[in-house]
Amino acid sequence: MLTVDFARLPVGPGDRVLDLGAGGGRHAFEVLRRGADVVAFDLDPAEMESVAAMFAAMDKEGEVPYGATGETVVGTALDMPFPDGSFDRVIASEVLEHIPEDMAAMKEIVRVLKPGGLLAVTVPAFLPERVCWALSEAYHTAPGGHIRIYTLAELSAKLKSSGLEIGDHHHAHGLHTPYWWIKCAVGVDNNDHPIAKAYHELLVWDIMKRPAVTRIAEQILNPVIGKSVVLYARKPA
Template sequence: MLTIRFDELGLRPDDRVLDVGSGFGRHVYECARRGARVVALDYAADEVVETRDTLAAMVEQGEITPDRLIGVLQGDATRLPFPDDTFDVVITSEVLEHIQDDVAAISEMVRVLKPGGRFAATVPAWSPEVVNWKLSDEYHAPKSVGGHVRIYTKTELRAKLRTAGLDVDGYHRAHALHSPYWWLKCAVGPTNDDHPIVVKYRSFLEWDIIEQPASTKVAERVLSPVLGKSSVHYATKRDDG
């Protein structure tokens, strides 16, 4: 399930891509399939291991060539271990809402991006996220596993991206059908994955991802501008030199 639209990102073959907070690698896999040379970075060791294993399996199965994979490593988004102007594309998906010092993280991502390079960030959209916070303290408690520390408005995130040196030039929302799932989870407890209602709705989402029926594609297209769980922003690094 991809949140970023790669036609808006402008990804090109042989682009060097950094995915900050790559999780289990869904976007970095797609970048590699499209011919980019990828680096995946995440704070969680288990996700780093799984992403590395999956990319290795993709090489073994001939889905990507070995030169597409630069590295998979554990690291801190506020202290990226790369020189300035290293990457053609930097993406970060559903990460910034977890980071206390998001301004430092954004600054680091822009630092390692080449002038003229492309940037994409996705965060939970304001209105669905407000419902989640009202339904569950555990969902957003900073000390909980995966807790969210802030709710972004569109204006706030765009202002932070501009201040860091980016020209923001694209926006959309995604995953409308996922908003009710998270409302259900927050209502019964974010870690209560075995609740019958949660299990049933998760099965529906898994079916939708696999089958991709026309009916849910239409529903997503119609509902996402209002109910989309993710807010997706695209930008280009200014060349001030």
């Protein structure tokens, strides 16, 4: 399930891409399939072990275009072990809302991005996230959880003050928002609740089958209750 629109963040052979806060690697895998060199970077060593194993499996199955490379690096977004201007593209998906010093992380992103390079940032959208916080304290107080709710204006202003030119934006995963509202209402750890379980099965079916009816529904829901907002920016040349 991708949040970033790669039509707006084009990647391909010859590009070096950083997936910051890569987690399970969903965006890193797509970047590699498109023939770019990708570095999956995360604070969690176990996640990076899993991503490295998937990179190897993709290569074995012939899913990696000739010359493309995928590597993993463990570290903190506040002090990344890369020289200035190392990457043509940076993806920071669902990570900034976890970082207390978010402006410091943004400045690190700008530092490692090449002049003229592109950035895609995704964070939980304001309205869906605000409802989740109101429904469940456990949703946002768990260790490593979300510590802030961004408005689009705040996110844009912080990225701009970090030295980036702000581009367009869109919302994603409108179908997922009701699931999280249900989870927050019945208990975020209550995976066996019948309503939550049924909705989860619907989401899995949608991800696997991509039927027209849910694709149309999500297009309608995204501008209203899209779970994530995606903002694109550019480092001045």
